[in-house]
Amino acid sequence: MLCEKFISALEKCDKCSNYTTLCRVFDTEVSLEFNHLLKSPLLCPVRDDVIPDMCSPQVAEMREVLSDPNSEFVASDDVWFFLFRSAASIIDCKLRKRRRLSMSESVNETKDCYDKSLTDIIVNTFVFFCNRGLPDLQHMTLRWTFLKKEKQQFEVGDTYLNANASERRKFLMNSVLSIFSERAHKHFFSAIWMRCIEYADETSLHIHLLHRLAPVILPSLNNPLILADYLSSCFSSGGLISVMALQGLFVLMLDHGLEYPQFYEQLYSLITSDAFASRHRYQMFQLLYLSMTSVRVPSYIAASFIKKILRISLVAPAPVLSFVLPFTRKVLQIHPNCLALIHRTSKEAVLPEEGNELSKDVLKGQSGQLVSPTSTKCLGESEDNHKVSTALSSKQDALRQTALLFEGKDPFDLEAPLPSSNALNSTLWELTALERHYLPVVPLMISAFGSSAEDQTPLRYEKTYARLFTAEVTRPFSKDHLPTVAYHEPQMNPLGDLITL
Structure with missing residues (x-):
């Protein structure tokens, strides 16, 4: 019934012959x-798992x-x-009434009624314009x-x-030029x-808004950066909302x-087993690929992401591996410094020469006898010597951690933040585990x-x-390699089996 009235109101606008008359008839009829339509009550409240439609x-x-x-x-x-313009006018009118009501000393029941009415309008507006x-x-189409x-x-x-620049800008908003x-x-x-977005909390539209933010809303806003604070707060909140805010950010x-x-x-903190099992994991996978395939990403960041993703994939749903393994290979090809993660196959590969002075220092460090960086002051008090000794100590510590890897002690810390995960000193033993x-x-x-x-194959998300x-x-199976199945028909006496039981 409402649809028929709406179409009938549009047909009344067809009789207009100029923009001014059209605006007047549209505002009074349509x-x-x-x-x-926008004030129609909702059948049920909006929830994250309920489609607003x-x-x-x-x-x-x-x-x-x-x-x-x-x-x-x-x-x-x-x-x-005209529908966009009308919806904006309806929402602004409702908000003005709400502000006046909040300043008055009316009863709370009236305020609650206005709040519910505003929620209905916001949700209905979202449903109507969401796509x-x-x-x-x-190439505009004109009725x-x-x-x-x-x-x-x-x-x-x-x-x-004869109008100046300011007047022409006004014409772009309130004349036929608009x-x-x-x-x-x-x-x-x-x-x-x-x-x-302003009333997303009251209407429980966060998830549904974030789902459409990047493909539909952001490209058409006057100033997309105005949503930076909103997306940053969503991204920092954790959970599913963080994953959904990732694309817009x-x-x-x-x-x-x-x-x-x-x-x-x-982004590193969002990589969890729960995220890999969520229904929005494919959006996160796409953004992981876009974020990690830049050559400007430092190697320690790329290594940490690879290591954490593979570690979680050991317990993640099997379909996730169709993305994880090709993704890992692509990132390794883009960041050659991370190839050491798959080439460390033995302790000798890390410490090739036993007589090497650095190797001896590493072995001493494993037994707790590694000289501290402060002891290098005996070599001289110059600042250059101190820098060299500090760099040498860092290298010794890294090699010591890598060597201990082959004794069953992985230096990678899954729970540590990104800068201190020690992924570059580890190895991708998870690939060996996944071979079975x-x-x-x-x-x-x-x-x-x-x-x-x-690897040129596209990722399967x-x-x-x-x-x-x-x-x-x-x-399809080849006729020459059909699987062999050996079985025999069971010989049972149903009555005897029942007596036996």
Whole structure:
């Protein structure tokens, strides 16, 4: 019923012949029905595990009717522009009433009623516009074609030609030019989504907003950096919200120059067994790949990520290995300094010469007799000698830790923060453990680490147990290598078996 009224109101706008009349009719007819739609009560509260469409099916149905290109009522770009403008006006009007109410001494029941009404409007607005971005202004679709002709006439008129720069900017927001102006589209788009983000706590929309933030919302905002604080707080909160905020924060860093010094430390802390088992793990995998495949990433960071990911993959779901192993190989090829993690096969490889002075110092260090860096003062009091001795001691300590690895003591600390994980002094013994995995494809992927050829195969992010099972049962068998099955039909006497039991 509401859908029919909405379409009927749009048809009344078809009788208009200029922009001013169209705005007046749209505000009195369409905006009235749109206001009823956005204020419709939710069937159930929004939760992280509940799709907002289920909370407001009426709004979702209207969205599909206006968005479906095969629908006879599909809305063109100019209709969507007016809907964005109308929604922004409805939300602002509701917020003004709420502020006035909060300043008054009214009863709490009235305030609670307004809060619930505002929550309904915010959630319904999210449901209605969740998949809608900005149109291509060069190829806009128009329901009211007279707008294009009126725009051309306005641009050659005296009012526009004699206007200064400030007045022309105003025309881009409140005249027929606004429908074709990127500035106006971004203004109303930003107004709606900033309100949704502002009241994300009250409406429980955090997860659903973060899911659409990078692909839909960020590219169309007036100033995407305004969300830096919001994404930073989400990223630092931990848990699933941190994983969801990762993509938006990465877009701000990559495309808008946001400086986030603790990005890799925070990303490293998100790599947990729970994250590898979550339904949003593939988004984290994609961003891990984008973050680690830069040649500017220091080797100790790359080694720490590789080591921690492989360690957790030992207890992670099997489909995760379809990403982890090719990802590890690609990162090792991009960061050659990390190749030592797979080439340390014996203690002799770490300490090749027993007569080497450094080897002797390392062996002394293993027995607790390593000379402390302060004892090098006997060689001289100069600052240069102190720096050399400190560097030598650090090298001795690293070799000592690596040598102890072959005595069953892995220097890598899974619980330590990123700078002190000691991953570069370790080795990827997890690959050897995974060679005995029950999936036949896992040992094959590990055998590729022995090849120096560059890995060009794309990463598979969305492997599931269902896909693994389908791949196994549909795998063709050669007639010359059919599996041999030995069995015999059981010989049982049902009555005798029952008596025996």
